[in-house]
Amino acid sequence: MSLVIREARPDEAGLIVDFICELAEYEKLRHEVVASIGDIERDLFGPNPRVFCDIAEWDGAPAGLALWFYNYSTFRGRHGIYLEDLYVRPAFRGQGIAKGLMARLARRCVDEGLGRFEWWVLNWNEPAIRFYRSIGAVPMDEWTVQRVTGAALDALAQG
Numbered sequence: 001m002s003l004v005i006r007e008a009r010p011d012e013a014g015l016i017v018d019f020i021c022e023l024a025e026y027e028k029l030r031h032e033v034v035a036s037i038g039d040i041e042r043d044l045f046g047p048n049p050r051v052f053c054d055i056a057e058w059d060g061a062p063a064g065l066a067l068w069f070y071n072y073s074t075f076r077g078r079h080g081i082y083l084e085d086l087y088v089r090p091a092f093r094g095q096g097i098a099k100g101l102m103a104r105l106a107r108r109c110v111d112e113g114l115g116r117f118e119w120w121v122l123n124w125n126e127p128a129i130r131f132y133r134s135i136g137a138v139p140m141d142e143w144t145v146q147r148v149t150g151a152a153l154d155a156l157a158q159g
């Protein structure tokens, strides 16, 4: 049994969309996914990409992904890593694949002198939260996410 974690390749945009949809299904948010293969090709594999993806292969089979980008902390005066998606297919779980994906991003933080590694998790996703506790993550209970989208975004843009 062998685990390989590597950067996603341009010909894997379809696989990445599949992973995104499987994760959204698990999160009961499949109806919110509108991202296309073309979107992923443009944003991950076009010129000067600002979002990145690592793929985990188990014995050569695609098993999971970590999709991430750089954010910035003014308090720390350092960029950090924001993890957008972490997903391991059910058949491959419990073998250290997610831990491997997270360790690779943690190493990138250390190697690049980044201040933070962070992400969101749904409150009901207790299995993932247990996993995050096991790797040393702490919850930011005093913060809530704010979002402007759709008609509210248009209205705000029009002043």
Ligand SMILES: CC(C)(COP(=O)(O)OP(=O)(O)OC[C@H]1O[C@@H](n2cnc3c(N)ncnc32)[C@H](O)[C@@H]1OP(=O)(O)O)[C@@H](O)C(=O)NCCC(=O)NCCS
Pocket: 023, 026, 086, 087, 088, 089, 092, 093, 094, 095, 096, 097, 098, 099, 100, 120, 121, 122, 125, 126, 127, 128, 130, 131, 134
């Ligand atoms: C959460 C998830 C990414 C974990 O992936 P995984 O590859 O099974 O996790 P690992 O095998 O790397 O687990 C690493 C460690 O966490 C522990 N762990 C993993 N899942 C756990 C769970 N559900 N409950 C308790 N502990 C767990 C493992 O026991 C292991 O501990 P060890 O190092 O002491 O052996 C995977 O279950 C998944 O994709 N879930 C659905 C999607 C999801 O919730 N994504 C996160 C959205 S924020």
